Amino acid sequence: MTPMRVLIGCETSGIARRAFADRGHDAWSCDIKAAEDGSNRHILCDIRDGILQEGWDLLAVMHPPCTRLCRSGRRWMSGPGKWTPPKQLPKGRSWDDMRAEFEEGVSIFTACWAAPIPRVAIENPEMNDLARDRMPADLPAPQMVQPFWFGEPAYKATGWYLRGLPQLAETRRLPEPERGTYEWKKWNRIHRMPPSAERARLRSRSFPGMMNAAADQWGSWVNTQAAAA
Secondary structure (H helix, E strand, C coil): CCCCEEEEECCCCCHHHHHHHCCCCEEEEEECCCCCCCCCCEEECCCCCCHHHCCCCEEEECCCCCCCCEHHHHHHCCCCCCCCCCCCCCCCCCHHHHHHHHHHHHHHHHHHHCCCCCCEEEECCCECHHHHCCCCCCCCCCEEECHHHECCCCCCCEEEEEECCCCCCCCECCCCCCCCCHHHHHHCCCCCCCCCCCHHHHHCCCCHHHHHHHHHHHHHHHHHHHHHC
């Protein structure tokens, strides 16, 4: 397999970076926060500050700010119609706060999508209508996948916006537990997490099974394309 230069954006866990590095790729992660594993292959930076122009073969953006872009966050952004005052706001937050976070999410997402990199994968939930209105015209609908398609006993609808890459194929799909059982509740643990200072970080962590599948499938696809050229 021909190694690629891979940038994993907006990741501190190192899960995606290690998945690609374990397969021989020159993989780096970047975020405004330090890497949890203390790796020297993690760059502390805002992904918009020039790193996207450094000659990468593949960009995988794991957790760009999406709270205000996703469907579940729409109620904080607008009431009926578009950009009318919301009926309620999170405690201690203003509508200006919400709109500033929305603009930050749009800025990061669009900068990554437009990056001069031939293969881009951005992980993001399904967007609300306000966010879709601000997205590039060539942005496709996301491929929605679940962790249990890749051997991870969990529910978390995950959207992949892909450019120059194929959709992920499931690898080790697990049989789903019966609704309402103890096992089913365990699979829903991400959605059931109580409020805490760590909740956002824990909810956004990548699933190793899914990232191993991505590293295998996208790496093999790129090599196949190169051999056919």
